[in-house]
Amino acid sequence: xxxxxxxxxxxxxxxxVFVSMLIFGLxxxxxxxxxxxxxxxxxxxxxxxxxxxxxxxxxxxxLRYAYWVGxxxxxxxxxxxxxxxxxxxxxxxxxxxxxxxxxxxxxIALTIGIPAGIVSAVGRGTAWDYGANLFAxxxxxxxxxxxxxxMILLFSVQLGWLPASGYVSPFEDLGANxxxxxxxxxxxxxxxxxxxxxxxxxxxxxxxxSDYVRTARAKxxxxxxxxxxxALRNALTPIITLGALELGTxxxxxxxxxxxxxxxxxxxxxxxxxxxxxYAVVQGVVLVTASAYITLNLLADLAYFAVNPRLRx
Amino acid sequence: xxxxxxxxxxxxxxxxGPWRRAARRLRRRRGALIGGAxxxxxxxxxxxxxxxxxxxxxxxxxxAIRKAPSAAxxxxxxxxxxxxxxxxxxxxxxxxxAGLVSVxxxxxxxxxxxxxxGFLGGVVDGLISRITDAFLACPFLILAIALAAFxxxxxTNAMIAIGVSATPIFVRLTRAQVLNILxxxxxxxxxxxxxxxxxxxxxxxxxxxxxxxxxxxxxxIASAVIAxxxxxxxxxxxxxxxxxxxxxxxxxxxxxxxAPWMAVWPGLAIFALVLSFNLLGDGLRxxxxxxxx
Numbered sequence: 001x002x003x004x005x006x007x008x009x010x011x012x013x014x015x016x017v018f019v020s021m022l023i024f025g026l027x028x029x030x031x032x033x034x035x036x037x038x039x040x041x042x043x044x045x046x047x048x049x050x051x052x053x054x055x056x057x058x059x060x061x062x063l064r065y066a067y068w069v070g071x072x073x074x075x076x077x078x079x080x081x082x083x084x085x086x087x088x089x090x091x092x093x094x095x096x097x098x099x100x101x102x103x104x105x106x107x108i109a110l111t112i113g114i115p116a117g118i119v120s121a122v123g124r125g126t127a128w129d130y131g132a133n134l135f136a137x138x139x140x141x142x143x144x145x146x147x148x149x150x151m152i153l154l155f156s157v158q159l160g161w162l163p164a165s166g167y168v169s170p171f172e173d174l175g176a177n178x179x180x181x182x183x184x185x186x187x188x189x190x191x192x193x194x195x196x197x198x199x200x201x202x203x204x205x206x207x208x209x210s211d212y213v214r215t216a217r218a219k220x221x222x223x224x225x226x227x228x229x230x231a232l233r234n235a236l237t238p239i240i241t242l243g244a245l246e247l248g249t250x251x252x253x254x255x256x257x258x259x260x261x262x263x264x265x266x267x268x269x270x271x272x273x274x275x276x277x278x279y280a281v282v283q284g285v286v287l288v289t290a291s292a293y294i295t296l297n298l299l300a301d302l303a304y305f306a307v308n309p310r311l312r313x
Numbered sequence: 314x315x316x317x318x319x320x321x322x323x324x325x326x327x328x329x330g331p332w333r334r335a336a337r338r339l340r341r342r343r344g345a346l347i348g349g350a351x352x353x354x355x356x357x358x359x360x361x362x363x364x365x366x367x368x369x370x371x372x373x374x375x376x377a378i379r380k381a382p383s384a385a386x387x388x389x390x391x392x393x394x395x396x397x398x399x400x401x402x403x404x405x406x407x408x409x410x411a412g413l414v415s416v417x418x419x420x421x422x423x424x425x426x427x428x429x430x431g432f433l434g435g436v437v438d439g440l441i442s443r444i445t446d447a448f449l450a451c452p453f454l455i456l457a458i459a460l461a462a463f464x465x466x467x468x469t470n471a472m473i474a475i476g477v478s479a480t481p482i483f484v485r486l487t488r489a490q491v492l493n494i495l496x497x498x499x500x501x502x503x504x505x506x507x508x509x510x511x512x513x514x515x516x517x518x519x520x521x522x523x524x525x526x527x528x529x530x531x532x533x534i535a536s537a538v539i540a541x542x543x544x545x546x547x548x549x550x551x552x553x554x555x556x557x558x559x560x561x562x563x564x565x566x567x568x569x570x571x572a573p574w575m576a577v578w579p580g581l582a583i584f585a586l587v588l589s590f591n592l593l594g595d596g597l598r599x600x601x602x603x604x605x606x
Binding site for chain 2: 027145279
């Protein structure tokens with residue numbers, strides 16, 4: 001177990017190095033002098049000179065990369081050109097909102113996706129299976145920002161049940177927070193539910209065809225017990241592992257969902273930064289997202305390893 | 314050997330090539346056929362937009378601002394009096410172009426890199442695989458947004474951003490397929506008769522990994538269409554006043570309470586096109602690679 005843990009931990013080092021190169025490299029795509037572009041529209045000579053010195057633009061590229069990585073390792077992701085705040089602080093301020101949205105969305109996805117996958121696998125070839133597959137196709141083909149707009153039209157404009165936009169902290173008013181978050185969370189969870197449904201269906205079909213399930217049936221156990229106690233327990237492991245890897249989809253989707261519902265989270269931060277030409281913030285958001293993805297990927301692998309006795313031996 | 318000894322004439326199914334057999338399987342899948350037909354319909358809309366669109370998609374009319382659907386404007390008009398139907402028809406061009414060009418970029422970059430990784434192995438494979446992992450660690454749309462932000466907002470840059478962001482999927486797929494094919498006897502035979510490595514890669518390996526690449530490309534077009542609409546929705550794709558479904562939805566969200574038709578049609582168009590590519594992709598997967606069914 002320890003061997004595997006060390007090996008797996010070491011394996012993320014080169015990935016992190018290349019991620020850092022990729023994100024640093026983004027800056028090189030800027031046409032012209034980065035200092036002038038990063039200084040914003042005013043191009044104040046003092047700011048340009050400050051940025052030139054801070055980014056070490058007169059130094060060779062490898063040295064600039066080393067300075068940048070050095071800063072990142074010390075938690076210095078640069079400063080926002082617009083607000084002069086440290087990028088890490090800005091991200092830390094917005095992250096909890098997106099984490100709440102992502103967790104609610106994932107809970108909704110699990111609630112819809114797993115039962116739909118079970119029903120589809122158990123009733124293979126029936127109308128239920130057909131319906132669940134249609135649901136998955138719908139989830140995968142609907143742009144979530146369009147679904148968001150349609151839900152605002154129905155639940156906010158027509159019925160007046162839920163607020164169309166805005167965010168209230170759960171520590172201020174939990175009810176208002178949930179009313180504001182339920183639509184965005186559903187919109188975001190919809191596509192993940194479709195993916196989970198497909199994973200669940202294929203994992204369940206595989207497990208349901210195995211010998212031990214046939215034995216359980218032969219013992220005279222009820223179908224409910226065979227499906228929920230014997231089959232689902234084994235099918236769940238790959239489903240949860242694969243589901244955890246949907247974090248990337250959640251974060252990508254959050255960018256659009258937060259834009260539609262005007263939620264002041266991580267996704268809105270990156271979009272606002274793009275339009276304010278606040279490139280350090282854009283780089284910071286990509287770096288944090290990629291690091292989170294790599295960490296979650298690692299945790300999912302370790303969890304899979306921990307619960308699968310065959311791998312441990 | 315058994316075929317040589319058999320006295321029976323070969324059946325038509327066994328006689329047909331793998332592509333013909335796949336086409337026959339595809340024809341039996343109703344979903345894929347409907348998907349393919351709708352894709353063809355959209356291609357026709359894009360090609361013949363000047364003749365199909367009833368009006369100029371960028372012509373404003375201050376006397377027809379936010380008019381509900383009527384005989385004069387089937388899909389209604391937008392906030393500056395432009396005909397929504399004409400804009401949806403012309404918007405097909407941006408979406409299809411983005412879908413096809415982005416995936417062409419991903420294929421053009423991903424397949425040779427994946428071939429090199431699988432074929433050369435060793436240090437080259439290790440390096441390519443780690444770089445691919447790094448790209449895959451950045452969520453697709455966030456990487457595309459970052460690339461589009463640094464390159465500057467335009468449809469061309471959006472296509473480059475989407476194409477580059479989707480490349481790692483093709484690198485991985487090609488590499489995995491190459492590794493599967495390299496252990497086959499016919500590759501060993503090609504080596505044994507003295508074919509140079511490049512010839513083996515292009516003449517013997519590449520044709521045998523085309524099927525999964527075609528399937529992945531079809532499904533990737535669906536993702537690329539959504540990604541272009543997403544970037545345009547955020548203002549990073551097609552720039553106004555040129556019509557694009559994503560940017561139409563971005564404007565529509567501000568008028569959702571008094572002009573909901575502005576949001577319905579462009580969204581429905583994205584949904585129909587993406588669904589069709591997904592249906593076609595699923596059908597192609599079943600037809601070209603029945604083992605994955």
